[in-house]
Amino acid sequence: MDNQADQEPRTGLTPHLTIRDGRAAEAIEFYAKAFGATEHIRVPADDKKRLMHAHLTVNDTSLMLHDDFPEHRGGGEAPAPAGVLLHLQVDDADKWFNAATAAGAEVVLPIGDQFWGDRYGQVRDPFGHLWSIGCPIKK
Template identity: 25%
Template sequence: MALTTSPYLSFPGNAGEAFPYYHELFGGELEVQTYDAMPSLEGFPFTPPPGAVAHATLTAPGITLAGGDGMGDHLPSLSSDVYSFLLTFDSVDEARGFIDKVVGGGGAAGMPFEEAPWGDMYGQVTDRFGIRWDVSVPARR
């Protein structure tokens, strides 16, 4: 069985800003489809706001993110300590570079990036959209 998994994020109306930001962070290929570009919305159970993202996919080395704009009046925040995305880098410099990019782009460092009790380098950073990224570099054994 061949299986792939991609997190799907429902943004509270700002997917059109979020996906270009993730494209800047990770590189790769970004595809964005807005509801405006659809040939017809006849039969949809809602009326999307102008420019709303129906579906976006970012495919980059080691990561695929998908998502769009959620619809409704009471959308939950993406910020949560209940989930996070673990990124495993090959080097401390790459990991620190990622953390610096996220913080420099309006995010916030959570747990400092340092040696963890299990021997790996580990830290946490939350981007400006509320997504927490756990950053790891395996210990050289």
């Protein structure tokens, strides 16, 4: 893992995922297998059972995640992920799609050539997050 203090400040938009059921550490392992994620930092919570923060890089882009903390958002179970699609624009959509499904992602939309010119498909990770994977159709 890199020392985050040694990195230049980042700008842009970074997805920050809430992982339900205390499975953030499991999510890190999944994203490493499915999407080649590199872990930069992992910060455990005071209870040592959950992760307060983790910073990964997927496809040269930051992804942050943490376990759910109902006590800091009014209680109850976090809602299932909905309304957000994480898109990976990659060099070889089939390779990335196959790695994701081999790691345990559920196929939502099979990979295929699309009318807009991309090879594209969608998967749902074991934590409920929806991912699309695409690249230009190779000629």
